[in-house]
Amino acid sequence: MVKKDFIDTCTFSKNEMQYLADLGLKIKETINHGYYPQLLKGKSLGMIFDQVSTRTRCSAETAMTELGGHALYLAPGQIQLGENGHEGLADTSHALGDLVDIIGVRTASQEDIVEIAQNSHAPVVNFMSDDDHPTQALGDLITIKEFLPQGKKLSDIKLVFVGDATQITVSALFLCAQMGMQFVQYGPKEKQLSPKLLRKAEKIAQENGGTITLSDDEKVLENADFIYTDVWYGLYDQELDQTEYMKIFYPKYQVNAEMLTKTNNSAVKFMHCLPANRGEEVTASVLNGEKSIVWQQAANKKTAMRAIFTYLLKDKLAKEDFSNQIDNELQRDLKNMLEK
Numbered sequence: 001m002v003k004k005d006f007i008d009t010c011t012f013s014k015n016e017m018q019y020l021a022d023l024g025l026k027i028k029e030t031i032n033h034g035y036y037p038q039l040l041k042g043k044s045l046g047m048i049f050d051q052v053s054t055r056t057r058c059s060a061e062t063a064m065t066e067l068g069g070h071a072l073y074l075a076p077g078q079i080q081l082g083e084n085g086h087e088g089l090a091d092t093s094h095a096l097g098d099l100v101d102i103i104g105v106r107t108a109s110q111e112d113i114v115e116i117a118q119n120s121h122a123p124v125v126n127f128m129s130d131d132d133h134p135t136q137a138l139g140d141l142i143t144i145k146e147f148l149p150q151g152k153k154l155s156d157i158k159l160v161f162v163g164d165a166t167q168i169t170v171s172a173l174f175l176c177a178q179m180g181m182q183f184v185q186y187g188p189k190e191k192q193l194s195p196k197l198l199r200k201a202e203k204i205a206q207e208n209g210g211t212i213t214l215s216d217d218e219k220v221l222e223n224a225d226f227i228y229t230d231v232w233y234g235l236y237d238q239e240l241d242q243t244e245y246m247k248i249f250y251p252k253y254q255v256n257a258e259m260l261t262k263t264n265n266s267a268v269k270f271m272h273c274l275p276a277n278r279g280e281e282v283t284a285s286v287l288n289g290e291k292s293i294v295w296q297q298a299a300n301k302k303t304a305m306r307a308i309f310t311y312l313l314k315d316k317l318a319k320e321d322f323s324n325q326i327d328n329e330l331q332r333d334l335k336n337m338l339e340k
Contacts, residue, residue: 017175163232
């Protein structure tokens with residue numbers, strides 16, 4: 001099997017993303033019934049983080065552990081890489097690729113993640129760069145499938161992303177384009193997605209029956225199934241400070257009860273990748289309200305990680321002895337999915 005990486009949201013085809021989402025949901029359902037398939041027994045994940053992380057790191061570590069594997073946290077200053085290291089990216093990647101079974105990387109530079117993948121024998125997963133957050137995209141797809149409005153298919157869904165053009169906006173853009181959904185960025189013109197990204201996404205959307213709209217007109221909120229937002233100023237370096245961002249986005253682009261009402265959809269759901277700045281891009285009442293699915297969304301990062309690791313290591317999976325387990329439909333379904 002040729003090595004596969006998960007470098008950006010467009011890495012996998014529409015069918016592969018659907019398969020990954022369904023695989024994640026099947027493993028989740030199996031675990032929820034008390035059975036932890038040891039598919040990654042004896043496998044190791046090397047995690048390189050040069051930025052802070054809560055949900056991504058925890059979901060990756062626990063996903064490996066639950067499926068029988070092991071995760072190593074490779075922090076700055078603890079390995080021979082980075083400003084205080086003595087080894088280049090290519091050599092470190094080559095060595096790690098022979099020492100672990102899969103590598104996860106969170107760093108600002110998308111180019112660095114690509115270089116790691118090019119020099120590693122082990123599959124590489126982008127745990128977030130300044131350009132994209134593909135594991136978030138898969139987790140979001142899983143969450144959308146779980147909260148799919150009654151009577152609707154993915155191709156019927158309208159997702160409105162409110163605010164800045166962050167890497168989360170990019171991952172949502174390409175996810176919607178792949179799945180044939182309606183994607184809208186509702187934000188100030190100077191903070192909308194770049195023409196280069198749009199050209200790429202529009203081509204994918206056309207192939208799959210999706211649409212892409214950028215607007216600063218609140219009318220685009222109408223009939224939204226999901227309202228999604230991210231912080232206005234990031235965890236890392238930004239070109240503007242908090243005060244400047246507030247001037248641009250507040251109050252028009254704050255997700256509050258009034259904005260949700262403007263969707264004219266009583267079943268609309270609210271999404272946020274987290275962490276959130278309460279009272280800025282979203283009010284506390286919306287974040288904690290009945291329309292919010294942010295906590296389920298956060299939990300599904302682990303659902304996504306289980307699927308990603310299992311899929312990328314499919315040819316090396318531990319031979320799970322299903323015959324010795326309780327013979328039930330869930331385990332048979334999981335076994336059949338893994339044999340595809």
